[in-house]
Amino acid sequence: MVKKVSCFILSLVVLIALGSVSSASESNKKAIVIASFGTSYPAALKSLINIGELVQSENPGVVVKHAFTSNIIRKIWQKRQNDTAFQAANKDIPKEFLYIKNPLATIADLQNDGYRTIIVQPTHVYAGEEFTDLKSYIEGFNSIKTLKPKFMPFDKLILGRPALGEPGKTPDYHEDLEIAAKALADDVAYAKSQGAGLVYMGHGNEYFSTGIYAEFQDQMRKMYPDVSIFIGTVEGYPSLDNVSEALKHTGIKNIVLKPMMVVAGDHANNDMASDEDDSWKTIFTKQGVKVECILKGLGEDNNWASIYADHIKELMNN
Helix, strand or coil, X not given: CHHHHHHHHHHHHHHHHHHHHHHHHHHCCEEEXXXXXXXXXXHHHHHHHHHHHHHHHHCXXXXXXXXXXXXXXXXXXXXXXXXXXXXXXCCCCCHHHHHCXXXXXXXXXXXXXXXXXXXXXXCCCCCCHHHHHHHHHHHHHHCCCXXXXXXXXXXXXXXXXXXXXXXXXXXXXXXXXXXXXXXXXXXXXXHHHCCCEEEEEEEECCCCCCHHHHHHXXXXXXXXXXXXXXXXXXXXXXXXXXXXXXXXXXXXXXXXXXXXXXXXXXHHHHXXXXXXXXXXXXXXXXXXXXXXXXXXXXXXXXXXXXXXXXXXXXXXXX
């Protein structure tokens, strides 16, 4: 009898302990949301898939989800949910992108599934309009204050910073510029091997200062003085005209042209590399410059993808 009682008590203790572990595990569930503007180009998804796989490999056991901020691009992917011809032609595309949601819905889904610690890492290049809007979403969630602390929706909901950092004292964005410049060493080496200048086309923004691109250009030139490097933007400063005039001034007749964007999507294929009269390639070619376009998003390069993974690591460690 005594043995039976002892066995029962021992079993009860084990069950309670396992329940505690399960409860603790449940409350400590962590997730990462990789937030991007998005792209409708299937080939351009390589960048985002690469970033996601790298982040997942460095955070085993943590759920990693993608989210797109662009309403238009999400709708394009959602229409493809029933497009059997598209799916047959693009079998390698993860199903997640056919059902892609915005960051708000993605965070809400994770919270509903019991994830109380969530890191949202943007794939933005700099802290412009899109990042500011995303930051506002996160601040909105974090403004929720329940009467009882135990009913708060999150233990931690944290937003990472863009590749080129963000304004503020810490972390110092100048250090982010240096890290980003080092990540592009292979591009510089390739341009040098071709005896060419290196031109990047960034996105920029009409409503936010894009001076960070000029500052990054200066950082690149200091780090790689043996190669002529120019950075322009589709919107803002430095513009296509600024780069065009700089090429005329320096007399460079051979360039490697790449997108300074995480994905090589619409802007890279059309604004940069198309044969249209107003594309960067066409305009530079008419100036007598030999142009080699490389349609490869920054996210395809593990050196650049690691920037976002490292930003997540910093938040995880803190």
